[in-house]
Amino acid sequence: MAFQRIFLLVITLAFSSLIYGHDIAINIKVTNEQQALIPYSTVTLVSKTDSAIRTGTITDSTATAHLNVPDIGFYQLQISSVGYNNFSQIIEVTDSNFNFTFKLKAGSAALNEVVIQASKPLMQQEDDKTIINTESLEAASTNVYEVIEKTPGLFVDQDGNIYISSTTPAKVYINGKELKMSTADIAGMLKSLPPNAIDKIEILRTPSAKYDASNSGGIVNVVLKKGVKIGITGSATAGYQQGKYNNKFAGFNVSNNNGETSSYLNLNYSNSNNYQVLNTNRDISIDTIIAQKAYSTTPSDAVYLGYGINKDFTDNMNLSYDGRVSYNNYNNYTDNTNSFEAIANDIVLGSSKALSTTNDKTFLVNQDISSTLKLDTAGSEWTNSFTYSYNNNRERLDYNTYSALPYGGNGISNTSHHYFELQSDLTLKLPGKITIETGIKTTYLPFNNKADYVLTNNGDTINDNSRTTTYKYAENINAAYFQASKTFGAFILKSGLRMENTNMSGHQTVPFDTSFSVHRTDFFPYVYLSRKIMTIAKYEIRAYLVYRRTIARPSYDQLNPFPKYVDQFLSEVGNPNLKPQFSNNYEFNISVEQRPLFAVGYNDTKDMFTNVYYQGDSLHALAYKTYDNVGSNKEFYIRGLGVIPPGGRYFFLFGAQYNHNLYQGLYQGQPLNFKGDSWLFFTYHQLKIDKNSMLTMNGFLRLKGTLQFYELSSFGSLSFNINRKFFNQKLTVTLSLNDAFFTNNNEFSISQPTVNAYGYRETDSRRFGINLRYNFGIRKKDEDPDLFKFPNNN
Structure with missing residues (x-):
């Protein structure tokens, strides 16, 4: 409570200090190398602290551009003129430094298009989010899931959960929209996306009030590419990776842009296979353990189709439509050997063998329609969007157990859900460097699951009542938010409040009738404060302080009471009695020239729910994995980054994060x-061999430590790739080696009041691969280009 009072005091003091600033007039003169004036050049300025602050003009007959900027600070200057090379430089505007002169070098005699080229940093900080430019990561990946695995600072566990800073998994968004699917379905969809479909990845550790409050683990927003270049452009890609098994993919994308209308099409097919070794020893009594050795292979085929069209009806109004369709045919073949052993002398008391085959077919359709209305040239806009998605999953399981009393079974589980989302957001850029953001959102998700299973014993078939279920679930969330930001002097303050009304209901009719419902309304404050600390060698150093209250609601698959078969001694089952968890998230961080440098954070969570491993009937050695509210969690973390900025021949990034967790409550x-x-280290290195060749290395190391209630041994991965461009840089060939030293495998243990187990896990992680990408395009020749056009102030 003391922490929250301090933040409320900061808000009060800051907003009471809001005053309207005065614009600073600056003059920029443009000459050539012989000091001759260059009139009618295009000059633009973009603030380095707020990209929405943008202005531009044309130099007059005296070759001088007269511009007004709202405040002192660093700005990105861009100058272009017919017959001269484009010019780009960061300048600092101060009270005594507002007159500038720049020289342009002679270039081509005519200007067909203005292209500003600059080296993109791998990571950069933009307000309260980190931007990952993934181009170098795409070259050594066969799908988007692998790109995320290679992203520095992100950790993906064996179940597909993505972690940013805390022990709570992050939510995955596509183009700013949350994927309302299970973790396994999200992983399957990301694996169906080609790697070059990504434009960038946005990481929001503490999202603002504009985003759903159910993001205590943060947001990983995958922004997909759309048609952006004039004319018809595209690329064809193919790749192959070989480990014990192989992955392969092929696809193409094409886009067309005539200025007012742009469209795109992306088609990809992938075929993959993987294996997993999972050995587990679990105590079932004081003198006996059950030892399980499972070997699984997971061949799959996936098809992905993405398409869209974007239309500018006027200079201020835009309408876009985006669609995605994916189909995934996934198989799992598992050979599981079980033995009961005496702890004292390792004598085998009994054994059995279980073989299971699972076929999982998932079909996903997602449709987005959105409109944007620009209200002024300062950046004010009104956006509206409607999203619909449909997900259908059909899983067939066949299993046989060979023991003294052999038996088997099979069944089909059908799951489907629809998702509707309607959202409206208004952004107002007001005088005095004030930004107002407000909006409303409503979502509705109906979910249905029906499972029919049978048991076979001595040739007789009977219904398996323990696995046959019928379950329906519905979720409706209504939200509204308001937040405001203000730049005054060296400070940027953003504060907001989000209200969310939650309505959840579940009804199971088979094997017995039971239901639950939740109706509640909650409020979630947010505070973001940024301040320029100092400037070193023209590099701006800024500090950020962020707070937000969040909620984590159990998803439909975590609430579903259907017991999923893993092996004869283990099942996975949902918990319809789960309660939502609430967290207060605090973070302080420092960035240098928009690049994250250092952060320290604290998360205080109540009614925490997590994946737990509970002991069942010890007489039959049964156990089950489920979700439960275990109590409270207090988490402290610290993160640091060291980097050589891009732009030179060699670039590297090295980072580390430490987490400390304290759990208190009840376990079964x-x-x-x-x-x-836990300690996590990550690194990325890039060496430009020449203008057509590049060598990169990336990796992570997780030292022995805890992940939720499990203790993991040290493990990590180091990967290399080299790419070479041919045919006027149209063809790119990349050779890659993932997990070169085969270290991405680990031992694990769990020791809690009712369960004690330990084991080992490995996957087909070491792979050699080759990727090919060919870019093509038919660029339209501009007629009567407007040489004096500059970006609007938005």
């Missing part, structure tokens, strides 16, 4: 008091 009804630590 027994007192829980558990604490753990």
Whole structure:
């Protein structure tokens, strides 16, 4: 409570200090290398601290551009003129430094198009989010999922959960829209996307009030490419990776842009296979363990189709339509050997063998319609969007157990859900460097699951009542938010409040009738404060302080009571009694020239729910994995980055993060008091061999430590790739080696009041690959180009 009072005090003091600033007039003179004046040049300025602050003009007959900027600070200057090379430089505007002169070098005699080229940093900080430019990561990947795995600072566990800073998994968004799907379905969809479909990845550790409050683990927003170049352009890609098994993919994308209308099409097919070794020893009594050795292969085929059209009806009004369709045919073949062993002398008391085959077919359709209305030249706009998605999943399981009393079974589980979302957002850029953001959102998600299973014993077939279920779930969330930001002097303050009304209901009719419902309204404050600290060698250093209250609601698959078969001694089952968890998130961080440098954070979570491993009937050695509210979690983390900025021949990034967690509550009804630590190191290196060749290396190391209630041994991965461009840089060939030293495997253990187990896991992670990408295009020749056009002030 003391922390929250301090933040409220900061808001009060800051907003009471809001005053209207006065614009600073600056003059920019443009000459050539012989000091001759260059009139009618295009000059633009973009603030380095707020990209929405943008202005531009044309130099007059004296070759001078007269512009007004709202405040002192660093600005990105861009100058272009017919017959001269484009010019780009960062300048600092101060109270005594507002007159500038720049020289342009002679270039081509005519200007067909203005192209500003600059080296993109791998990571950069933009307000309260980190931008990852993924181009170098795409070259050594066969799908978007692998790109995320290679992204520095992100950790993906074996179940497909993505972690940013905390032990709570992040939510995955596509183009700013949350994927309302299970973790397995999200992973499957990301694996169907070709790697070059990504424009960038946005990481929001503490999202603002504009975003849903159910993001206590942060947001990973995958922004997909759309048609952006004039004319018809595109690329064809293909790739192959070989480990013990192989992955391969092929696809193409094409876009067309005639200025007012742009459209795109993206088609990709992938075929992959992987294996997993999972050995587990679990205590079932004081003198006996059950030892399980499972070997699984997971061949799959996936097809992805993305398409869209964007239309500018006027200079201020835009309408866009985007669609995505994916189909994934996934198989799992598991050979599981089980033995009961005496702890004292390792004598085998009994054994069995189980073979299972799972076929999972998932079909996903997503449709987005959005409109943008620009209200002025300062950046004010009104956006509206409607999203519909449909997800259908059909899973067939066949299993046989060979023991003294052999038996088998099979069944089909059908799952489908629809998702509707309607959202409206208004952004107002007001005088005095004030920005107002407000909006409303409503979502509706109906979910249906029906599972029919049978047991076979001695040739007789009977219904398996323990696995046959019928379950329906519906979720409606209504939200509204308001937030305002103000730049005054060296400070940027943003504060907001979000209201969310939650309505959830679940009804199981088979094997017995039970239901639940939740109706509640909650409020979630948000505060963001940024301040320029100092400037070193023209590099601006800024500090950020962020706070937000968040909620984590259990998803439909976590609430579904259907017991999913894993093996004869283990099942996965949802928990319809889960309660939502609430967190207060605090973070302080420092960036240098928009690049994250250092951060320290604290998360305080109540009613935490997480994946737990509960002991069942010890007489039959049964256990089950489920979700449960275990109590409270207090988490402290610290993160640091060191970097050589891009632009030279060699670039590197090295980072580390430390997490400390304290859990207090109940674990399967027994007192829980558990604490753990973890260290994560990550690095990325890039060496430009020549203008057509590049060598990169990326990797991570996670030292022995805890992940939720599990203790993991040290593990990591180091990957290399080299690419070479041919045929006037149209063809790119990339050779890659992933997990070169085969270190991305680990031992694990869990020791809690009712369960004690340990084991080992490995996957087909070491792979050699080759990727090919060919760019093509038919560029339209501009007729009567407007040489004096400059970007609008938005």
